[in-house]
Amino acid sequence: MASTTFSCISPPASPQLQPPPANQHRKKGARSTRGVPRSSLGAHQGQDAYLAKQKQLEEAYGKSAKSLATYQRYINQVRGWLADADPPVSYADGLDILGENSEKVCLFFLTHSFERLRAATLRGIYAALQWHFCVEHKCSAHVLSGWQKVGGTWSGNPAFSESILKLLKNKKRAENRERPLVKQSRPMLYPSLAIILAGIHKRLQPFSQLPGTLTAERTKLEFMHCYCILAYRLWTRCDELCKLTWGEIDPVTHVSKEGQKYLSVTLTFRKTNQIDPHKGREYRLFFLPGRPMANALEAVPRWKEYWSWIAARNPTSQDLVFPALHLKTGAFRMKETMGSNEINALLDELADIEGLADLHAGRFTSHCFRRGGAQDAVIYATNYGEQRKSLKAAQWWGGWSPSEHNETIIKYLMDEVRQGEHYCGDMEDTANTDNRALYFAGGATTQYSQDVQAIHQQIAQLNETLAQQTQALQRLASTPQPLPYPLELTLHLPGSAAQPVHIAVPPFPVLPQPPLVTHASAPGSAMPTSWPQQPTAAPALACNGVPHLASTGKPLPMRIPQANSVEDVVQQWEIGDPSIGFLPLRSWTSAMRCKGTGGNAMVFSLRKKIYQAYTKRGKSLRAFYQAYGGSKGMLKDYIRAIQKEARSTADH
Structure with a gap:
């Protein structure tokens, strides 16, 4: 997206502050007590004694x-x-x-x-x-x-x-x-970041036609556009980015030896360096073709131009890149820094507008960019056509201390992925084309390597050929073939060497076929039986997370996985779990909810109650938690609250 220019923008007029009226009755050298509660006027007298006692x-x-x-x-x-x-x-x-x-x-x-x-x-x-x-x-x-x-x-x-x-x-x-598995902030992965940035671009379009208008909404959108990109690319903590100054961003765009442009940012006061101002790390931010929305080469100059228009001057090396905002006027508080609470409030607003608060479990906070940027670089880099970064590179780029254990960083990266995976015993099966890493990263589930696709096609063709041949053989075996009548046997009885004896034998009777009850999961018989069997289809190959199908073409019932939160229930109802072939509960038939398959009937009923309450609250997790006791409750607590609400509604 081309950057919007603000060259024709005239700076807004700053309000003229009037000095307070002088107090003519105050004695010279006396302190004013205006605005100070009377109860606190004598507090200073005992403050020294209190501090001494403490x-x-x-x-x-x-x-x-x-x-x-x-x-x-x-x-x-x-x-x-x-x-x-x-x-x-x-x-x-x-x-x-x-x-x-x-x-x-x-x-x-x-x-x-x-x-x-x-x-x-x-x-x-x-x-x-x-x-x-x-x-x-x-x-x-x-x-x-x-x-x-x-x-x-x-x-x-x-x-x-x-x-x-x-x-x-x-x-x-x-x-x-x-305790739930994931305690940290939900990671802001690139698919979610792209949705937020696209929403910001869409909401900024009306302001391009009114370049001289200063509003709080416009300032917040411009602020968050640059903040989100830099926080995601640099994996920064909230205070590290809010204390960034313009002197730490090189105003000149550099060109590498290979001819690639990059933006140079020097982070000085990270968690690993709080004392030495000369000990900084230079970060070179290139354009990433696989993640085009997170383009720092465009976002930083755009924000600098808007910053200069608001301040009516060019920034100095000591000015904050992201100063505190007046949320009502859109102006800057130059000497103050933004806090995590203000950033979280702006993120909540953007996530609610774009619908991300209901699509994902948990909440985006100021720390989400650090987790999301690290996971995209170490775990999901191949989704964007990039190479996965090493653990050493991740430790350096993220500003982790060398004394921190590798297990801490690995747990920091892997907690979100570990939450969704249940069964991994088939991870070496080349025919299993469900890419768990892509699925749990929020990406598509059909991006496979060419080798795996070729193997899958060959296996599917072979499976189809075997199924046709098996059906033909079973049809031939199940068709009765009566012998010709009469059948004459010539026997030479002992003692009768003169003439042979001719005996007529009737054909073998065609026995009635008993009913067969087959199950797709039942193994085939090792020995032929005396009863002719009906033709059955060859076992289908599990593909794209779809379970085996019965002869009617409908999926067979399976056990409903365990759910630890309302987000798990919503995912089971709407999406299912392709990694284990679990279909969405909304598509289950009555036969799939029978009690004989592990008590699915009651579990299904409880899942349905929670999802109906979630739908009743506008499919908003925040509204659901406010109505049924907060986000830290257990599923049984929510079910009790839902049943209590239903009883009270029935009484009225």
Whole structure:
């Protein structure tokens, strides 16, 4: 897309600010108290004493005053639980007297709170108990000290006993089992980025006819057009890109030795470099033919021209490339930087307009460009005609510290792909043409290599030929062939050498054919039976994720996979899972929902209820979560809320 020029744009007139009226009654040298609440006027008097007390607490206990107050509140909860116990417990003195009952108090209270509290809250109570025994009874603060009785004296810390540590570990494991696989921001892969950029271009077209108009909408669109492209290409964190200055972008377009143009951007203050301003990394951004919408060579000059028009001057080397915006007027706040909350709000607006919020699971945040750019370069590069980048190159380009483990980066890249794959036992099957990487990246599912296509065509032709020959043989075998009548046998009986004996034998009777019940998944018989069989079609080759078909041409039932979220239910209902040949639930017939195939009838009914509620809310995940208890609930919680809503509607 050709860049829009703003040469004929006249800069908007900046409002004239009037100085505040002078206070004639104020004494010389006195501070004004206008606009300051009376309750806060005396707060400065005790501020020094408060800071001194807080510093004293930190030096004495190594904890802030806020942490100590939280610990004390937890200890009071334990004491209250012991006081209200019915019947009274015999170990209630465990907090005040160090001994065998001290471990019992900690263990029984944590066990009592195991199910009703989250793991983070339970760890906070555990830390409070550990701190209590360290301060009140001078116990050890090292977990390796444990808790044991040596020579009649208890040593260590009751909070470090083996049973308590095992309890906390089990709580952590239980919470990990209930937690969804992906915790990070949803990656902004190129297919989704292209949709957002195309929507921005479409909404900017009316402004090209009115070049002198300044609106907040136009500024936000121009801002996000350049921000999205640079964040996606550079894999930046939000603060790294928001602190980028014009002095770090080379204004001259360079040409490589091969004649390719590129834009030079130097990122200085990344996470791996927060101190040295001379230690920066130069990034060369070329035009990518496979990803033409993410063209930094066009986006940066366009934004610079619009930036100059807004500021009514050319940017200096110290000016921010992406300063904070006045969301109502569209002007800049030059000395302030954008935060992640503002970027997330703009992304939510774009995703809602383009419909991406309902098509994808999760939410796009300011970190989505870093994940999406890294995954497109390392995992899905072949989708765009590029070579996959090595792990070393990804570590350098993404600004990861050399001390970070490779497992961290691999998990960062692979979590999104791991979420969707269920069965991978057929990954070496050359006839399986379903490309999982393309499917889970949001791309097409029909991009295969030429070798795999040729093999698939040959196998399909061979399968068709074998099916025709098998049908012909089965038709021949199933047709009865009566013998001629009468059949005369000439026998030479012993003792009758004179004349042979002629015996007429009737033909063999054609036995009636019993009904056959065949199943496409049943293996063929190893030995011929005495009953002539009906011709059956040869087993069809699984192709393009379609399961085997029965003789009626309809897909056979299969078990409905497990769903961990509403997004999984929507995908199972609308798309299915081509990687395992799972058809969309909306196309299932009554025969495919029979109970004999793993309880599909009830599972299908529950999936249908959730999808109907999702459709009732306009197919918006955000509206669904607002109506049925938030995005962190489980499927059974949503089903209860849906049933409760149905009952209340029926009562009215």
